[in-house]
Amino acid sequence: MTAENLTGESMEYALYYWPTIQGRGEFVRLALEEAAVAYVDVARHKKGLAAMTAMLAAPGTPPFAPPFLKAGELTIGQTANILLFLGARHGLAPRAEAGRLWAHQLQLTIADFVNEVHDTHHPVGVSLYYEEQKKEAKKRAAGFIAERIPKFLGYFERVLQENDKRGGFMVGGRLSYVDLSLFQVIEGLRYAFPNAMRRDGARYPGLIALHGMVAERPNIAAYLGSRRRIAFNQDGIFRHYPELDP
Amino acid sequence: MTAENLTGESMEYALYYWPTIQGRGEFVRLALEEAAVAYVDVARHKKGLAAMTAMLAAPGTPPFAPPFLKAGELTIGQTANILLFLGARHGLAPRAEAGRLWAHQLQLTIADFVNEVHDTHHPVGVSLYYEEQKKEAKKRAAGFIAERIPKFLGYFERVLQENDKRGGFMVGGRLSYVDLSLFQVIEGLRYAFPNAMRRDGARYPGLIALHGMVAERPNIAAYLGSRRRIAFNQDGIFRHYPELDP
Numbered sequence: 001m002t003a004e005n006l007t008g009e010s011m012e013y014a015l016y017y018w019p020t021i022q023g024r025g026e027f028v029r030l031a032l033e034e035a036a037v038a039y040v041d042v043a044r045h046k047k048g049l050a051a052m053t054a055m056l057a058a059p060g061t062p063p064f065a066p067p068f069l070k071a072g073e074l075t076i077g078q079t080a081n082i083l084l085f086l087g088a089r090h091g092l093a094p095r096a097e098a099g100r101l102w103a104h105q106l107q108l109t110i111a112d113f114v115n116e117v118h119d120t121h122h123p124v125g126v127s128l129y130y131e132e133q134k135k136e137a138k139k140r141a142a143g144f145i146a147e148r149i150p151k152f153l154g155y156f157e158r159v160l161q162e163n164d165k166r167g168g169f170m171v172g173g174r175l176s177y178v179d180l181s182l183f184q185v186i187e188g189l190r191y192a193f194p195n196a197m198r199r200d201g202a203r204y205p206g207l208i209a210l211h212g213m214v215a216e217r218p219n220i221a222a223y224l225g226s227r228r229r230i231a232f233n234q235d236g237i238f239r240h241y242p243e244l245d246p
Numbered sequence: 247m248t249a250e251n252l253t254g255e256s257m258e259y260a261l262y263y264w265p266t267i268q269g270r271g272e273f274v275r276l277a278l279e280e281a282a283v284a285y286v287d288v289a290r291h292k293k294g295l296a297a298m299t300a301m302l303a304a305p306g307t308p309p310f311a312p313p314f315l316k317a318g319e320l321t322i323g324q325t326a327n328i329l330l331f332l333g334a335r336h337g338l339a340p341r342a343e344a345g346r347l348w349a350h351q352l353q354l355t356i357a358d359f360v361n362e363v364h365d366t367h368h369p370v371g372v373s374l375y376y377e378e379q380k381k382e383a384k385k386r387a388a389g390f391i392a393e394r395i396p397k398f399l400g401y402f403e404r405v406l407q408e409n410d411k412r413g414g415f416m417v418g419g420r421l422s423y424v425d426l427s428l429f430q431v432i433e434g435l436r437y438a439f440p441n442a443m444r445r446d447g448a449r450y451p452g453l454i455a456l457h458g459m460v461a462e463r464p465n466i467a468a469y470l471g472s473r474r475r476i477a478f479n480q481d482g483i484f485r486h487y488p489e490l491d492p
Contacts, residue, residue: 059408061348064355078354102307108324109310123369125389136382143371162305
């Protein structure tokens, strides 16, 4: 399937992201897959990494970092910004201003949480190896499990429970990119902190149900079963270090 | 002056943020001040903190954290989201989609940088005191000065230099909220890391000039000289710990 742009031309998206991790690019992949639009995951193809590096070095309006999406003449960086764009184009967010800003607000809060997930294994420095900051990571991960997971998931659970539209979605009565992203967050937390999630997951029944519902959507289920879905691993944002999840 | 909403009614904004720090709220304050729109900085008034707490606890679409802005019926959380909204309403961002997304992308990159500024004094845990993580903070701040300031400011400087419109702005040929936010970033870095900025500031001539230009804009100059501007202090995001800035 191909997307139609505003002038009716058919268009293909090009996603630029690291080829061996889910990372932040995964939030974009899930939206593209659910919307069933044509896209190329550029860096996973031959010479794709070089193409990505060239885009970052090109003059004009270069993104700071992957992921970024090329959509015709537009190059859009920052995960939440890409989702803002895709949400409006492909019915993955409310159309009206209030709903659009609300979905984006939730996505930015997810981005904050994802940053904190990353910091559990890299509290001291982005450019140091995990092994060089293992002691500090243990401290940070303990606080993350005891305080930050409950604070963020508790908030998202509350929002879901207080949504007065039926369906079990985060925003209104329809699926949005926020639901897809929270699926990924729950999936990632279960991979990185299986003990904590087994112990405390029942506190978030709405989110757990949402995770299951997203996983069963036909386009998402097909994607998860395909080779396009990269497995979790120790280079991504969600990493499983047993010592961080006692 | 009062803002006009889309139906032409006059409207006053209510900003909710911690009353004793600049923090993330300052990026919103600068936009409101430059646009010369009427707003109440709620928590700085009597019973304002209680009002802010009540808003966070109210059912519906509660923000995760301050700052948030009440604009008529809308409540908008997340700093970059608030600026997206204000930018469109008050001419502080391009109108066309490409420019609007580009400005927002830059703002989200500023938000990432501001998170890293915060982590220099809180690498191990948000809920611990600085004194409990001083050793780790020293390591993290060293990497921040050596690698992260050059990476982020180098990027913003490059974007500014590659902007083909005259005027020395970040986005196109007019002031946007991105310029206001980068003023605040430079101001904050000079407060928190005066030695590093004295040593390395000359690498970013465009940003330094931008900082000066923003400071001299009449509405901003008036604001900075007023009691509405809270001074930097050791509770905000930008903190001056001499041991972190050798």
